[in-house]
Amino acid sequence: MLSSYLDVPKLLTITVHNETFALFLCVSPVGRENSASFFVVHSHNPPAMEPRQKLCYLLLFTVSLIFLLLNASDRLPSLSSDLASPSRRFIRNQPSASTRHSDHSLDVPKHPLDPLTVQEINRVRTILLSHPTFGSVSTPYALHSIALHEPPKDFVKSWSKGQPFPRKASxxxxxxxxxxxxTVDLDKGSTKVENFGHVSGYPTMTIEDMTTATVAxxxxARFNLTITERGVNLVDVACLPLSLGWYGKREENRRLIKVQCYSSKDTVNFYMRPIEGLTVLVDMDTKEVIEITDKGRDIPIPKAADTDYRYSHMQANHRTVDLINPISIEQPNGPSFVIEDDHQVKWANWELHIKADARAxxxxxxxxFKDPDSGETRDVMYKGYASELFVPYMDPTDAWYFKTYMDxxxxxxxxxxMPLDPLNDCPRNARxxxxxxxxxxxxxxxxxxxICIYESYGGDIGWRHSESPITGMPIREVRPKVTLVVRMAASVANYDYxxxxxxxxxxxxxxxxxxxGILMIKGSPYTNLQDKPDDEDLYGxxxxxxxxxVIHDHFITFYLDMDVDGTENSFVKVNIQKQETSPGESPRKSYLKAVRTIAKNEKDAQVKLKLYEPAEFxxxxxxxxxxxxxxxxYKVVAAGTAAxxxxxxxxxxxxAAFTNNQMWVTPYNASEQWAAGLFVYQSQGEDTLAVWSERNRPIENKDIVMWxxxxxxxxxxxxDFPVMPTVSSSFDLKPVNFFxxxxxxxxxxxxxxxxxVCKASASA
Amino acid sequence: MLSSYLDVPKLLTITVHNETFALFLCVSPVGRENSASFFVVHSHNPPAMEPRQKLCYLLLFTVSLIFLLLNASDRLPSLSSDLASPSRRFIRNQPSASTRHSDHSLDVPKHPLDPLTVQEINRVRTILLSHPTFGSVSTPYALHSIALHEPPKDFVKSWSKGQPFPRKASxxxxxxxxxxxxTVDLDKGSTKVENFGHVSGYPTMTIEDMTTATVAxxxxARFNLTITERGVNLVDVACLPLSLGWYGKREENRRLIKVQCYSSKDTVNFYMRPIEGLTVLVDMDTKEVIEITDKGRDIPIPKAADTDYRYSHMQANHRTVDLINPISIEQPNGPSFVIEDDHQVKWANWELHIKADARAxxxxxxxxFKDPDSGETRDVMYKGYASELFVPYMDPTDAWYFKTYMDxxxxxxxxxxMPLDPLNDCPRNARxxxxxxxxxxxxxxxxxxxICIYESYGGDIGWRHSESPITGMPIREVRPKVTLVVRMAASVANYDYxxxxxxxxxxxxxxxxxxxGILMIKGSPYTNLQDKPDDEDLYGxxxxxxxxxVIHDHFITFYLDMDVDGTENSFVKVNIQKQETSPGESPRKSYLKAVRTIAKNEKDAQVKLKLYEPAEFxxxxxxxxxxxxxxxxYKVVAAGTAAxxxxxxxxxxxxAAFTNNQMWVTPYNASEQWAAGLFVYQSQGEDTLAVWSERNRPIENKDIVMWxxxxxxxxxxxxDFPVMPTVSSSFDLKPVNFFxxxxxxxxxxxxxxxxxVCKASASA
Known part of the structure; x- marks a missing residue:
């Protein structure tokens, strides 16, 4: 059983499918604040195994251990209190991870856009804590984001290697x-308070906010009682912190979160075993349970059988199939790209700067892009990233209506x-x-x-032409298509992007x-669709x-600061319109015509895609x-999408009004980086892309941002049960008369x- | 200079960029009919080269030779007259290619759906020519299509390996x-005349129709004169046979074609050098020139510079760039699929039958698909292929309005x-x-x-789940995505699909x-957009x-005879609709609901896609x-498309009314295989999918075909100049509660x- 005021780490064990897991529960008290996190390590007493299985278990265990060693620091809440000033306390205790496993402790920035280094982050913290905003030593605080405050575009574009550059943190x-x-000026050691947060909403949760909420x-006692009465052992309960959006006064002036729980008994895939109808409203700052909604006791917790998707589990149950021979992308001379100065990637004619960001x-x-004809290095995009996500679930009932996440x-x-799997998230040739x-x-x-970076070749064709039997010329020119992929995978609890x-x-x-990843599941009384009354909506x-x-949508809104051959750009809609011919003009009655319109102001660039009113953008x-x-x-080319x-x-x-259109164009504004606004948590929508765009500012021949x-x-x-085959879609930024x-x-x-020249693996 | 009545093969040479090409002109007379084809072989006198260049030229030359040896038989018009009956003559002379290079002469069919073999085609021809339809020995004929007449679905589905099966040709x-x-019954040696061609239109052109038209x-003399007057040497003229659609009475009762020509002087990419405004209307049966439209003499023929896209040419001009290190898909244990009995492919859980077809x-x-849970082999699709293409150009003027091809x-x-390039059209692991x-x-x-068949792995992910920092569980399960690709590439003159x-x-x-491939180009008086009067439309x-x-569309209509777990299927539209909540029901005002409607009749299944009225199909x-x-x-999932x-x-x-909707569903009907009708050439549209669908036949719980x-x-x-980087799109057939x-x-x-375990190539 978990309780709220443990003062030392606890080791609990749970048994799933005859396999025992060690569950480290780490909770430490600082005043009334607590931080907790689960670490489940697959370990003891596997059932009797064949030698091959044993080997795999050993491997799995080793991998788990390495994984823990490499990444525990990402998540382990600090049990120490080694703050800069021992007398200072922050709102909750925080992970104080170090860089011991991937040694970045000596990293120095080499480019004006390089992310803050370990040393810089430490210095930001030191500078910050001495700033009056942080008040007396007893004022609780939390730092929800520390990121590079990028220098102005002009500076970055005129900067060349070796020149000095300013360093600031936001x-x-x-x-x-x-x-x-x-804004912390790392060069001057000064801090500027730029904004006092006049809009609604709160900052992105810290990991500690999330983990703390799950144990609150x-x-x-009421929670523990209902769990027990539902026949669930408290030790089997796994909870998720669910952002609750904003639906009225109730969510104002208090940082709230809803917690819903699952039974992890007999499965690691607890997401498939919801304790339906039980929602706990928690104050994230005080950790108080404000309200428990306890419905749906008649809804059974779904069974654990067939929910475990791990290879080790499938092996143990003899359900693995080796249908496909080993296959690999091989580059015996090594990759064609170089990573210079940690972040500058050069590949083919491309040069780009890549960095990780906690929010994006x-x-x-x-x-x-280096123009192969002129030799000139030409600007294409100044900055691009996933600015916001919106994931509304389509169930208006009590335990579900608020699930409208902005990840x-x-x-x-x-x-x-999370860290990528070196051989499976990315091919073997990845860096x-x-x-x-x-x-x-x-x-x-x-x-x-x-992040991984790799060259991909899946057999596609870059361009080709064969002469046909009509001309009979012996021409067959084909070029393979090789691309450079920059990948990350985010696991927002159940879902993987x-x-x-x-x-x-x-x-x-x-x-x-x-x-x-894994679906967000709703418990249901029905075991078969036939049992459901016709007039009842399952919402899924x-x-x-x-x-x-449950039916849901996913929207991912990208910020695309295009700089096509320079900063000043325009947005042009090229409508593909039917043109009727005049009588007698042609045997044809109609043809399609490309009609170009330059967007003068923002509202001209609010685009809803229509198959029967096509356009290029x-x-x-x-x-x-x-x-x-x-x-x-450059044009934006949509592929499959949804509105x-x-x-x-x-x-x-x-x-999430930023999803009201598929495209928007805004004039560049340093404060307009996040489509749902800077403070999204419990926001009321006053600071979204849709609001900015309504200002209808001029965008012709300006520094513009495409969304x-x-x-x-x-x-x-x-x-999709119990884990989903990947579904993907895309859009393209494509040169159009650029070359x-x-x-x-x-x-x-x-x-x-x-x-x-390849041969089968040494172990074959 | 080319003339119409050459009686022996001629060897001509042309010089392009200081490289000499041998041009074999093969023309042979049979009565007044002629067949001609060009073979341009890159050969003599390259400019002074470095040793590396020389090697590459040698390679190119060798490849060209091999190519010719392997494939000449595909195109070489017969110079002999070894017909079954020497006294018979057919409408034009035909290629009488043999199977000497890829020896299929002893192939026997092993599956009821196997295509006709060499021996069977020979037998069909022998049986046919003795049929009364072919009349007296002096009646001219041409066989526009000889293909397997497939046995009924019932038979095929109940057939098992080793059992006999009927063989008929259509x-x-x-x-x-x-x-x-x-229909020729190969077992009985009999022929049935099933249809006398009561609809408009003519059969698919033969290769001989096309090549003959180009020399007509x-x-x-008028044609030759205008060519010469335009300053073009007749020996440099390359012509294309352009199907002319149907625009009224003029195209009735006569098999017509339009021929337009290009200058191939100084480039193999003659498509970039149109002799604009010159259109020759030719009777395909008589070879007569019916009309010459001679306009646009003031339009210059575009220059040849920068139009050659061949690697040899780029090398000779020092314009090659080796930006990417060798990269390859490697399977040291070999591919995971097998090809049994020439056409049966088994890979992972899939089994399918693959064959080439002259039309599709x-x-x-x-x-x-072999269900991994039940072990059962389950039907998914009985038959799928590209049924028709429609490529309308968007220029209503005289020389362009008719370009509305159905490829x-x-x-x-x-x-x-054409034959695929083994290392570039498909990766090295292809069969x-x-x-x-x-x-x-x-x-x-x-x-x-x-056709090539290969396993593709480009680094994509089949499914994944990492636990996030929220739960901290050390789970990271990822499966690579490997697929089986079946590919062909058609070069319909300039364009490559x-x-x-x-x-x-x-x-x-x-x-x-x-x-x-290569665009269809229009000659223009303008060298810069600025020179064009504002009120003039370039149409491109x-x-x-x-x-x-010139602006154009491409539509490819696929025939998809789905048999989901059996023959009787229904088409269900699952509309994703906004549902408003009742006052007080929920803090939410709206959510999306999936509303299922079973299509009863064909008109219920005519689908236009709309982003704001989404549905699953x-x-x-x-x-x-x-x-x-x-x-x-199974559901049909659209990606990017155009209407x-x-x-x-x-x-x-x-x-091309089959493109009026994105989807249609028809009840299976053996005569409804080709979306534009069986006889498409100069058709008037009485026999298209749109006409069939208007019958509004029942489609619920029937053997249905999705289009x-x-x-x-x-x-x-x-x-896109002078050769186009590949643009692609797709759609998916995806299991939905199938498993x-x-x-x-x-x-x-x-x-x-x-x-x-790989190392750099032996030559490195």
Whole structure:
């Protein structure tokens, strides 16, 4: 049983499918504040195994151990209190992870856009804590974000290697119950309080907020009682911290969270075993349980059988299948890209700057392309990243209506991006990049292997032409398509998002989002669709006995600061319109015509996609033309997507009004980085992209930012149980008259003499 | 200079960029009929080269030679007259290619769906020519199609290996100016004339129709004169046979074609050098020039510079760049699929039958999936293929309005599918399949390496879940995504279509179409957009001096005979609709609801996609439910696509009315295989999918066929010059409650010990 005021780490064990797990419960008290986190380590007493199984278990155990060693620092709450000033306390205790496993302790920034280093984060913290905002030594605080305050674009673009550059940090802090935005000048050692948080909403939760919330209910006897009465052992309960959106006065002036729980008995996949109808409203600052909604006691907890998806489990149950021979992308001469100065990647004609960010996940900066004709290095995109996500569930009932998550602004898309599996998340030829983040107490920690970078070749064709039997000319020219992929995968509790930035040698950038992981499940009284009364709405699909996958949407809104051959750009809609011919003009009655319209102001650039009113969407440089007079440009090319259909006045849609269109264009504004606003948690929607765009500012021949939202409707199906095959979609940023001609003409075909010589693995 | 009545092969030479080409002109007379074809072999006198260049030239030359040796038989018009009966003559002379290079002469069919073999085609021809339809020995004829007449579905599904099966051929012939559909019973040696061609239109052109048309203009002095007067040497003229659609009475009762020509001087990419405004109307049967439209003499022929895209040319001009290190998909233990009995492919849990088809390109049949839970082999799709293409150009002027091609029904999508480049069209781990087709005289020939089959792994993820810092559980389970690709590439003159059928281990089928190759170019007086008067419409984009890429669409309509767990299926629209909540019901105002509607009749299943009226489209088996009561199904998932916007009454749109919707569902009907009708050439649109669907037949719980049209709008841009980077889109057929659960749970992750050990190539 878990309780709220443990003062030492506890070791608990739970048994799942005859396998015992050690569960480290780490809780330490600082005043009334607590931080807790579970670490489940698969360990003891596997059932009798065959030698092969034993080997695999050993491997699994080793991997688990290495994983823990490498990453525990990402999550382990500090049990010590080694703050800069021992007398200071922060709102909760925070992970004080170090960089001991991936040694970044001596990193120095080498580029003006490089993320804050371990040393810099430490210095930010020291400077901050001496600032008057942090008040007396007894004022509680938490640092919700410490990130580079980027120098102005002009500076960055004119900077060249070796020159000095300024270093500032942008900090979001909660001090004594108030939110602050502070800029710390690392060069001067000074701090500027820029903003006092006049809008609604709270900062992104810290990991400590989340983990603390999950144990808060156990302090309440009513909670423990209902759990026990439902026949669940408290030790089997796993809880999730669910951001609750904003639905009216109730969520104002208090940082609240809802906690819902699951039974982890007999499965690691507790998400499939909801304790339905039980919702605990918790004050994140005080840890108080404010309200327990205790409904749905008649809804059985779904069974654990068939929910475990781990390979070890499938092996133990003889349910593995080796259908596919080993297959690998091989580059015997090594990758073609280089990573210079930790963050600068050069590949084919591309140069870009890549960094991890606690909120956005991955930030691509300064994407430039070396023109193969002119030799000139040309600007394409100054900055691109996932600015916000919106994931509304489609169930208006009590335990579900509030599930309208914004995973970047509420949970931290980068904070949730875990280390990638070196051989499976990315192919063997990948290289990895770590993230350096700050915990809630301001101490830096390393998220190792958070980003991978690799060259992909799956057999696709870059361009081709064979002459046909009509001409009979013996021409067959084909070029393979090799791309550079920059990937991260965020696990926002159950769901996994795979975000790829894929750079093609021909100048195209494909932004791809894959959805996998585990569904958010609703417990149901029904074991078969036939048992459901016709007039009852399940709000989803029965996936297994008593398991309903609730319908939901996913929207990922990307910030795309395009700089096409320079800063001043325009947005052009090229409508593809039917044109009727005049009588007698042509045997044809109609044809399609491209009609170009330059967007003057923001409202001209609010785009809803329509299959029967098609258009191309160009970001052009009106000041630069090709040899034959076309403005140079890039176009945004949508692929499969989905639009939000919720009522515009529905509270979640107001907060996520940035999904009201698929595209928007705004003039660059340093304060407009996050589509749902800087303070998203419990926000009321006054500071979204939709609000900014309504100002209708001029955007012609300006430094403009394009916003594109990629959407998915998800009606779950049984194939999504107990873990979902990846579904993905994408959009492209594609050169359109950016080059004088096809930029990959000079790329050679594959030549057999240059391909690798391979043999089966040594162990085969 | 080319003339019409050459009686021996001629060797001409042309010089392009200081490189000399040998041009074999092969023309042979049979009565007044001629067949001509160009073979340009890159050969003599390259400029002074470095040793590396020399090596590459040598390689290129060798490859060209091998290419010619392997494939000449596909195109070489017969110079002999070895017909079955020497006294018989057919409408034109035909290629009488043999199977000498890929020896299929002893092939025997092993499965009821296997394509006709070399021996069978020979037998069909012998049987046919003795049939009364072919009249007296002096009646001219041409065999436009000889293909397997497939046995009924019932028979095929109940057939098992080793059992006998019937063999029939379906033949489309032109005899004495009339079109016939004949069925030849190979077992009985009998022929049945089933259809006398009561609808408008003519059969797919033979290759001989096309090649003959290209030389017809040279028989006309007016044509030769205008060419010469335009300053073009006749020997440099390359012409294309352009199907002319149907625009009124003029195209009736006569098999017509329009021929337009280009200058091939100084470039192999003559497509970039149109002799604009010159159109020759030719009677395909008599070879007569009916009309010459001679306009646009003031439009310069664009320059040849920068149009050659061949690697040899780029090398010679020092414009190659080796930016990417060798990269390869390696499978040291070999591929995981087997090809049994020449056409049966087994991979992962999939089993399918693959064959080449002269009209459709590739036909996938009997796609079945072995359920990993039940072990049962379950039907998914009985037959799938590209049924028709529609490529309307958006220029209503005289030389362009008629360009509204239907590449399958007019040109033969499979006829135009050339041998794939083993290392570049497909990765090194590919296996190849040949096509066996019949020439116009009914003689079989082999299209070698027309289809490739390979396993693709580009680093994507099949499914994954990491636990997040919120729970801290050390779970990180990731499975790589490996797929099986079945590919062909058709070169319909300038344009290249890459068609992939991609089978995923999780049961999903992705149908992907890539567009590459060379644009159809319009000559223009302008060298810069600025010179164009504002009120003049270019109908496209200036790509280079005097070169306009004309706006056009591409539609590819797929025939998808889904058999989800059996023959009787239903089509269900699952509309995703906004549902407003009642006052007081919920803090939410709205949510999305899935509303299922079963299509009763065909009109219920005519679907136009709308982003703001989303739906899922399921083909279900209403007679089979999962354990928890969901009907088993597959859904059609659209990705990026485009709709035809032409006037419904526009003649090309009437002929291509199958593009009026993105989806249609029809009851299975053996005569409804080709979306534009059986006789597409000059058709008037009386026999299209749209006409069939209007009958509004019942489709609930029937053997139904789904039709999906994938569309592209293409506004050319300079990057498309002189050869286009591939643009692709796709749609998916995805299991939806087809499986009880995720079918790839038991698939292992990559294990380092099993991956190959590679070193750089021996030549490195």
């Amino acid at each position: 900090v979001v802090a909660r001090v004594g119950g108030d939110s602050y935005v502070l 209910p156990f302090a309440d 996940g991955v930030i691509i900066s300064r994407a430039q 970047a602004g509420e949970y931290g898309f980068g904070l949730q991006a 990895f990049m770590d993230g350096v983040f700050a915990a809630g107490d301001g101490k830096p920690y390393v998220r190792s292997n958070m 795979i975000v790829d930035w894929e750079f093609q040698a021909d100048g195209l950038i494909r932004v791809k989002v894959g959805l996998s 699909t029965i996936l297994a006995e008593n398991v309903v996958g 160009h970001v052009i440089n009106p000041n630069k033309k090709t040899r034959v007079g076309n403005p140079v440009g 939000s259909l919720l009522d515009l006045d529905d509270p979640p849609q107001k907060r 594109y939202t990629l959407g998915f409707h998800h009606i779950p199906c049984q194939e 004088e001609r096809n930029p990959i003409l000079g790329v050679p075909p594959n030549r057999d003499t240059e391909l690798p | 033949v489309v012939a032109r005899v004495g100016g009339d079109s016939y559909v004949l 203009p040279f028989a006309d 390109g590739v036909i996938i049949s009997r796609a079945q 399958a029904g007019e040109y033969g999508f499979g006829l135009q599918a 190849f399949m040949d096509g066996v087709f019949a020439a116009g005289d009914g003689k079989p020939y082999v299209r070698s390496n027309m 890459i068609v992939d059928w991609e089978f995923q281990a999780d049961g999903l089928i992705r149908v992907k179409v890539g567009l590459s 984009t200036i790509l280079a001096e005097n070169v306009v890429g 399921h083909v279900i088996n209403p007679n089979k439910k999962t354990r928890v009561g969901n009907p088993v199904g 035809s916007l032409l006037d419904l009454d526009d003649p090309p749109q009437k002929r 999906y049209t994938l569309g592209f709008h293409h506004i050319p841009c300079q990057e 009880e659960r995720n079918p790839i749970l038991g698939v292992p992750p990559n294990r380092d010990t099993e991956l190959p």
